[in-house]
Amino acid sequence: MDEFALIKKFFGTDADAKTPVGSGDVAQGCALSLGADGVITAIGDDCAVLELPAGKQLVVSIDTMLEGVHFPEGAPGFDVGTRVLCGALSDLAAMGAHPLWFTLALTLPRVSTDWLKAFSSGLRSVARQFNCTLVGGDTTKGPLCITVQVHGSVQPGASLLRSGAVVGDDIFVSECLGDGAAALALMNNQLEVDAAAGEYLLNRFYRPQPQILLGQQLVGIASAAIDVSDGLLADLGHVCTASGVGATVDLGAVPTHPSWNAKVTQQQQWQWALKGGDDYQLLFTVPPNKVAQLNKKGLPVQKIGCLVEGSGVSVAHLSEPMDFTADGYNHFG
Ligand code: ADP
Ligand code: MG
Numbered sequence: 001m002d003e004f005a006l007i008k009k010f011f012g013t014d015a016d017a018k019t020p021v022g023s024g025d026v027a028q029g030c031a032l033s034l035g036a037d038g039v040i041t042a043i044g045d046d047c048a049v050l051e052l053p054a055g056k057q058l059v060v061s062i063d064t065m066l067e068g069v070h071f072p073e074g075a076p077g078f079d080v081g082t083r084v085l086c087g088a089l090s091d092l093a094a095m096g097a098h099p100l101w102f103t104l105a106l107t108l109p110r111v112s113t114d115w116l117k118a119f120s121s122g123l124r125s126v127a128r129q130f131n132c133t134l135v136g137g138d139t140t141k142g143p144l145c146i147t148v149q150v151h152g153s154v155q156p157g158a159s160l161l162r163s164g165a166v167v168g169d170d171i172f173v174s175e176c177l178g179d180g181a182a183a184l185a186l187m188n189n190q191l192e193v194d195a196a197a198g199e200y201l202l203n204r205f206y207r208p209q210p211q212i213l214l215g216q217q218l219v220g221i222a223s224a225a226i227d228v229s230d231g232l233l234a235d236l237g238h239v240c241t242a243s244g245v246g247a248t249v250d251l252g253a254v255p256t257h258p259s260w261n262a263k264v265t266q267q268q269q270w271q272w273a274l275k276g277g278d279d280y281q282l283l284f285t286v287p288p289n290k291v292a293q294l295n296k297k298g299l300p301v302q303k304i305g306c307l308v309e310g311s312g313v314s315v316a317h318l319s320e321p322m323d324f325t326a327d328g329y330n331h332f333g
Contacts, residue, residue, distance in 0.1 A: 081122025097152030181276020
């Protein structure tokens with residue numbers, strides 16, 4: 001199968017996907033162009049032509065995932081597809097944006113129709129869930145590498161930025177932290193949990209649900225937001241730097257998941273929750289006069305600290321001294 005047949009079969013329109021490709025090879029309907037709003041011309045021309053909803057601003061982000069770096073070598077195609085799109089959409093969530101479209105740059109070592117079919121189904125399941133349409137891409141040969149660029153919309157001026165936090169604001173996170181690191185430990189045989197917990201963790205690793213609805217609900221409430229992809233301390237550090245403030249985190253308030261937290265030492269729990277990456281939860285700050293408005297929404301969020309004068313992140317209520325420098329994952333570090 002050549003490049004063009006591959007694109008048509010796995011990433012084209014539903015109609016394309018029903019067209020037989022090659023000798024006796026009937027496509028399985030994994031195509032991704034879902035025919036969403038604002039798509040004037042999608043896959044098949046030199047560019048996609050897209051129409052932004054009237055009066056909205058465009059929000060764009062791009063993410064690359066490499067085999068052996070962002071997902072294990074030999075990971076199932078479906079899981080790789082869900083992970084790349086969930087991870088990319090998490091950035092839109094952090095801006096309070098509404099997902100619209102995505103493009104896909106795919107570098108493949110070889111054409112495996114089984115892998116591609118699974119990969120495109122994985123992508124499609126997330127694309128459907130968040131109503132985000134594949135509108136174009138690029139396909140090349142080389143070591144497995146996937147880049148996804150997501151496009152979303154916001155009301156003018158409504159984006160949740162890293163730079164809006166103010167001294168005195170409270171710091172919140174959504175759901176639990178440390179799942180990404182715990183999942184990695186599980187995959188590396190460094191953590192033993194029961195089958196249900198194992199399933200929970202692998203699901204969190206391969207399908208880290210982008211907090212799109214939460215992000216949208218935080219518009220007008222949060223003063224700053226970021227998604228936790230490099231680790232809580234590192235990402236909170238980014239908010240502090242961008243906003244010119246310092247932060248204090250109350251270690252006892254950092255939420256971790258019962259599927260694994262009792263299986264490791266307290267120190268390990270804190271390391272994974274504070275320094276592990278890949279959680280894709282939202283970390284956000286809320287001015288004191290908006291906290292009641294946040295609480296009224298009954299969202300699954302937890303207050304973990306507050307912003308203070310100065311710079312950098314400090315961790316309070318430690319029963320044992322720990323070395324918590326705010327270094328997250330850094331590809332060239
Ligand atoms: P060009 O040479 O003009 O850059 P290509 O031959 O690379 O165009 O791609 C042809 C069409 O197929 C374009 O519309 C492009 O967006 C789309 N396309 C290529 N690869 C992918 C992919 N992996 N996923 C989705 N669309 C793709
Ligand atoms: Mg061209």
